Amino acid sequence: MKIGFVSAHTFSSPGGVKKHTLALKREFEARGHQVKLILPRDTIEESQSLLYRKRQEEIFFQKGDRKTIFFGGALYIPGNASKTNLSLNITPLSIWMRLKKENFDILHFQNFGVFLPIQILEAASQLPNPPLKILTLHALWEASLILQEFPPIPTLITIFKDYILPRFDGVIGVSAPVLSQIEYKGAQEIIPNGVDLNFFNPKGEKIGKFDRSRWHNDRRKVINILFVGRIEKRKGLIYLLKAFEILRKKYQNIRLIVVGEGEKRGEMEDFVKENNILDVFFEGEIQEKDLPKYYRTADICCFPSIYGEAFGIVLLEAMASARPIVAFANRGYKEVLVGKGSNFLVKPKDIGGLVKKLEILIQSKETRKEIGSWGREEAEKYSWSKIAQRTLNFYDKVIKLKD
Helix, strand or coil: CEEEEEECCCCCCCCHHHHHHHHHHHHHHHCCCEEEEEEEECHHHHCCHHHHHHHCCCCCCCCCCCCEEEEEEEEEECCCCCCEEEEECCCHHHHHHHHHHHCCCEEEEECCCCEHHHHHHHHHHCCCCCCEEEEEECCCHHHCHHHHHCCCHHHHHHHHHHHHHHHCCEEEECCHHHHCCCCCCCEEEECCCCECCCCCCCCCCCCHHHCHHHCCCHHHHCEEEEEECCCCHHHCHHHHHHHHHHHHHHCCCEEEEEECCCCCHHHHHHHHHHCCCCCEEEEECCCHHHHHHHHHHCCEEEECCCCCCCCCHHHHHHHHCCCCEEEECCCCHHHHCCHHHHHHEECCCCHHHHHHHHHHHHHCHHHHHHHHHHHHHHHHHHEHHHHHHHHHHHHHHHHHHHC
16 A cells, blocks of 8 residues: 655654654554655754754654655744644645645654645645545543634534544544544544663663762662653643652662753752752753663653643653553553553642652562563553554555445
């Protein structure tokens, strides 16, 4: 089959949808399918071409790259939540002409945004041989910056539900909470995100400055607690910092490592300084290749997102690394942390509950090992090979329904 993955967003920055799309692309190509990416140009970054090329992890955004199709450009929106953008192509006819030339069997939209995806959907519907149109929803609307910044929200959601959604032949949701947002009468299925079990695994290099196995004094007993995520309000880092402040008074051998950037970083650093909390390290944004090293260096991972998580990719990464997790019980995280993992879920914003669960793991190496082993075994259910096959099976299901 010839498949086009459509994104409303550029791939110039790390993100869950980007990881998902590129992983499916690799798996599909390994099975003999032709895959192309359809993206807007990142107009700001492309004006700094050298820096732009260096930041790409897996794709070269050059005119000679025949596996990537660019339509229009992106306009970034400032706001108080996650970074987002609007995308638009000023010559809609060029979209129709290119899609006609490519003759895709399937157009698979990864999330749905404003303007460009609508233009592509419209052009595809007018082709002589229209491709199958599949949509994967990755997000909860409560976390959408566009819906927060451009009211009225009910109007935008109504337009999407009543006029856009029915034009798709099938819909995938990465979790039950995501699919519960819509009322869709066609083929639909929950197919979660996946994880690269070779990239994220417990064996391998660690971050030297935090690796206690390299020390030969009393500090080798230090227990590393790791936070990975964007430093914004909904990720809840402030609750972890307050819990760590309480724990640090009782346990002198714990350290908190914070990986990620965001508009709240300065505020979080000020909180640490003002309260004289020792052994908190802000690492900022790191390279993707170093992320598994941080997970391996951790003894405990903590993800205190208070809302808006559709799934929990960081949970899978930590689980694949065989690291125990303490997390707030938002809707998405409850989909992933089941069984033994659910014992370490805490009611959102409950600092006391967070302290209690972290303390259990701080005190017991055996419990850390037990939950870490459970996580690795559970993560194997989410290998990209299995997720890709489930997606291909869904394509076949929709094709049969169309016939």
